[in-house]
Every structure is written in structure tokens, then in C-alpha cells.
Amino acid sequence: MIERILPPGVATAAAYDDPPEAVLLPEEEAAVARAVEKRRLEFTTVRWCARRALAELGVPHAPITRGERGAPRWPDGVVGSMTHCDGYRAAAVARAGEMWALGIDAEPHAPLPGGVLRTIAREEELPLLDGLRRTSPDVHWDRLLFCAKEAVYKAWFPVTGRWLGFEDAALILDPGGTFTARLLVRDSPFAGFKGRWTAGDGLITTAIAVPPRA
Numbered sequence: 001m002i003e004r005i006l007p008p009g010v011a012t013a014a015a016y017d018d019p020p021e022a023v024l025l026p027e028e029e030a031a032v033a034r035a036v037e038k039r040r041l042e043f044t045t046v047r048w049c050a051r052r053a054l055a056e057l058g059v060p061h062a063p064i065t066r067g068e069r070g071a072p073r074w075p076d077g078v079v080g081s082m083t084h085c086d087g088y089r090a091a092a093v094a095r096a097g098e099m100w101a102l103g104i105d106a107e108p109h110a111p112l113p114g115g116v117l118r119t120i121a122r123e124e125e126l127p128l129l130d131g132l133r134r135t136s137p138d139v140h141w142d143r144l145l146f147c148a149k150e151a152v153y154k155a156w157f158p159v160t161g162r163w164l165g166f167e168d169a170a171l172i173l174d175p176g177g178t179f180t181a182r183l184l185v186r187d188s189p190f191a192g193f194k195g196r197w198t199a200g201d202g203l204i205t206t207a208i209a210v211p212p213r214a
Contacts, residue, residue, distance in 0.1 A: 001014070001198055001200065001201065001205045002083075002092060002104055005196035006104075006196075006207050006209055007209050009094055009095070009098045010094045011053040011054070011092070012090065012091065013049040013052035013053040013056075013090070013091055014091075015045050015048070015088075015090075016088055018041040018044070018045045019048075021048070022044050022047075023048070024043075025047075025061075025062075027063035028064065028065060031066050032044075042089060046089040049089050049090055050072070051064070053092065054075065054080075057078070057094070059075055071154075071157055071158055074093065078093055078096060079096050079099050079102050080093035080102055081103050081154045081155070083105045083150075083205075084106070085106050085203070086108060087202065090106060092207065098212065099209055100213060101159050102209055103151040103154035103193075103195075103206075103208040105148075105151045105154065106147070106204070106206075107205075108143070108202060108204075109139075109140055109199050109200075110143060112142045116142075116146070117142045120145065120146050120166040121142075121166070124170065125145065125170065128173070129141045129145065132173060132175065139175070143204055144197060145171060147204050148173065148181070148195060148197060149166050151195055151207060151208050152171075152193055152195075152208065155193060155208040156183075160189065164185065168183065169182065173197070177196055177198060178194065178196050178197070179194075179197060180192060181193040190210070193210065195207055195208040
């Protein structure tokens with residue numbers, strides 16, 4: 001699904017299960033040495049997806065270890081993002097000269113658990129969600145807001161190395177499959193982000209692709 005909402009120049013790979021051929025490289029093993037089986041499978045398969053996407057760019061097989069706050073460490077000259085949820089794992093990568101930042105996320109297309117929306121939404125976003133629910137009730141807009149904010153963070157953090165809370169981005173979701181994010185932090189290298197979203201097959205996916213600075 002993620003490939004539908006990313007521009008040319010971004011290579012993607014996805015999986016809907018955990019195939020036996022998906023294995024970790026030795027350098028990656030330590031990160032999940034004590035993890036439960038579910039976590040280990042997610043970690044393994046999403047890296048298998050990432051290596052398949054990197055191969056499309058002609059990047060040699062390489063470990064993708066965890067950096068600060070768990071962000072993936074990509075090979076030199078590459079930007080990328082990964083995501084996993086129940087029934088879906090995906091990675092997106094691009095040459096650093098073709099994209100400045102990437103952020104992708106996938107979530108089950110279902111309502112957020114009770115009480116979660118108030119922890120991730122800004123006050124001004126709530127009436128917008130109410131309007132979207134009335135006009136397009138087939139979309140779980142609360143989950144889409146969460147998914148889009150996750151993509152915002154994934155695009156933001158590798159460039160800045162700084163935390164960005166849910167309250168630090170004000171989003172507008174469009175029923176046509178796009179969204180915008182206004183960043184509310186000082187000294188941001190980005191004025192904001194434009195992203196795309198899609199829903200289907202029980203999933204919501206979001207993607208942000210930031211072109212190089214002029």
C-alpha cells in the first residue's frame with residue numbers, strides 16, 4: 001500500500017506476513033536478543049523489507065541497526081523510514097540527493113483505544129475530526145490523525161535529532177487523501193510537511209516525502 005502514496009525516486013518494499021527467508025544480520029541481533037517473539041518477527045521482517053528496497057537503489061546488503069531513540073541507521077547517502085503493525089511491514093528509502101526526509105507509518109484501520117485521542121490531538125484538531133466523521137464515516141479519522149503524526153515524527157527526527165511531541169504539530173486531514181502538518185516548534189528546519197494517506201485492506205498508511213532543499 002505504501003508505494004501508492006510515495007513519489008518516483010522512492011523505493012519501497014512491504015510484507016503482509018513474516019516469511020522464513022527474512023533473517024537478521026549479526027549486527028542487528030543484539031537489539032532484539034531479549035525481545036518477545038512478536039517483536040522479534042516485526043523487527044526482522046521490516047529490515048528484510050528495507051534491504052529489498054535498498055537493493056532497488058543499488059545499495060549493497062547492509063545491517064540496519066538502531067540509533068538514537070530507536071531510529072534506524074541507514075547506509076551513507078540514504079534516507080528512509082520503516083513501519084510495522086499487525087499484518088503489515090514496510091520500508092521506504094531514497095538517495096539523500098533526491099529526498100531530504102521520509103516518514104511512513106501504518107496502522108490498523110480501526111478506532112483508537114478509548115482515551116488515546118485526547119493525548120495525541122490538539123484542541124483545534126478535534127472539531128475538524130468531528131466534521132470529517134460526519135462527511136466520511138467510513139474512515140477512522142482518529143486513527144488516521146495518529147498515523148499521520150507518527151509519519152511527521154519519523155520525517156522530523158532523523159534530520160533534527162530532536163523530540164517532537166504530538167502537540168507540536170497541527171494537522172489538517174483532507175478526505176481526498178492528503179494532509180498538511182504545521183510545526184509549532186522553534187528553530188525548525190521545516191516550515192511544515194505535506195503528506196498523503198490511503199486506507200484499505202484493514203490498514204491506514206501515511207507517507208511524507210520531503211524534496212531536497214533548494
